Amino acid sequence: MADGAIVFQQVRRALAVAKKDIRIYYAKGPVVIFGILFPVFLFLAFVIGRNLTIDFMMPGLLGMVVFFTATAISPVVAPWETQARTLERLMSCPVSISTIILGDILASFAFGVLISLVTVLAGLGMGATIHQPLVFAAGLILAAFCFSALGLIFSAAPTSMPSTVMMLSAMVKFPVVFVSGVFIPLSDLPAWGRAIAFVSPLTYFTDLARHSLQASGHLPVGIDLAALVAFSILFLVLAMKLHQRTMPRRI
């Protein structure tokens, strides 16, 4: 078979993996709790009692929602399948490990995009406006993909305990939220705060969202998009490499 045909075939099979993940893991309680309720409550705790405009709140809320929802499913799939002993069956199918990983990323990505869209619609209903819809859409899609791939890095250690992986990923996710300009815009951060912020991929999405919703980003839009692309590629390659090494050890 030609290379192109193989790529096409494996992408189709990755979609089948994603479909399976969506049907099974979207219905798991912890996934929903960590993915949806958490960012919402955390955000409410931040905004309640303060006199903030919807335009100011939306970018931060969206940043948190897309970050938490896109990382909700991807980390738990591998340990869950290890525990349920479905992984060996999956690995014996004519799909590469990269295909399985891509499928898991896509399922988590779709969850992130879906819940973020709901949030955006709610924001629009409350009077928010989007200035650059295309840039915003591109940023949202890139960010959901990027965070979903990041989620898979959390599950690279060959454990069969979904709870261990969820704890580990929470330990990384919380600090990331606090350094990414979610609560305080980049421009208002001290220089050292900004230096830390630039390490976090979430910073670039939040900044992009401020461009689109507040018309007041800190970095040029092109830089935000480029950074999200770069982080996506980095996380994708890293997730595939790590799982290629550890997945056979889960059996």
Place this chain on the structure above:
Amino acid sequence: MNDAAIEARNLTKRYDGLVAVDGISFVVNGGEFFGFLGPNGAGKTTTVRMLTGIIQPDGGDALLMGRPAGGIGAKQLSGIVPEMANAYIDLSGWDNLMLMAELYGVSLREARRRAGSWLQALGLPQRKDSLVKGYSKGMKQRLILCMALISDPELLFLDEPTSGLDVQSARLIKDLLRSLNESGKTIFLTTHDMDEADELCDRVAIINQGRLVAIDAPEKLRTATSSLRSVEVSFGGAVPLETLEKLPGVSSAKKLGDKYRLYTASPGDLVTSLVNHCRSCGLNIVSLSTLTPSLEDAFVALTEKGDGNG
């Protein structure tokens, strides 16, 4: 140009210090029903996992129908029933089958047709739409077999497919395997059930401590163990074991319940001397039969040899 369905060359797998599979080589011919036997921990599952590409060998390699084992091409040709695998319990039996079909690139129409007929053949059609969570062990195992068959594979790997099943379920699976083999599929079957292997397989390989100790037709393995031919006898009264051991031609004797088993190289002569002995001391024989060694006897003899540390 290559008639071998499976060609393993020096396959080796180590698990921190322990050599689980120690450089085994064998060829399975196209259309053959091949049994893979060995005691617990001998390396059977490890071998199957290397052949099916779930783990990478540390040494050696294998070809499935001429394609490198573990590659997409080889996996596409194989149907697999792993030893301890489950179907997705949160999906229905039908959805598990459709997922497999998608992963093997089977068209939806063909997948539906095959799923319907395999479910029928394995007695699952009424439960196809309920979640696998509610299936019994035997139903799950039959579903997993259906999942392996959905791609109509040329080559089937089954790792203990009937272990823990009741007689009917095991029978159903065995009959199905036999008819699949008759329709031209190559079957690689791992089992602990010697009667099953004897009944189904054209050839069996016996593996012990990661090494192949024999590979031949079950019939030949049995006759090769001819020192294990025996006569089984029961008497109307008590007979001391020592008397029986002293009969001419008896290599050893043991008491099994109310019967005695006497091992000998020539059962015919032994029967004559037994009858003479009983006549001379007025004993009456309740039952008498000669036994050729079973595959199990051959298996025990082969796997005890060279098994120094038990």
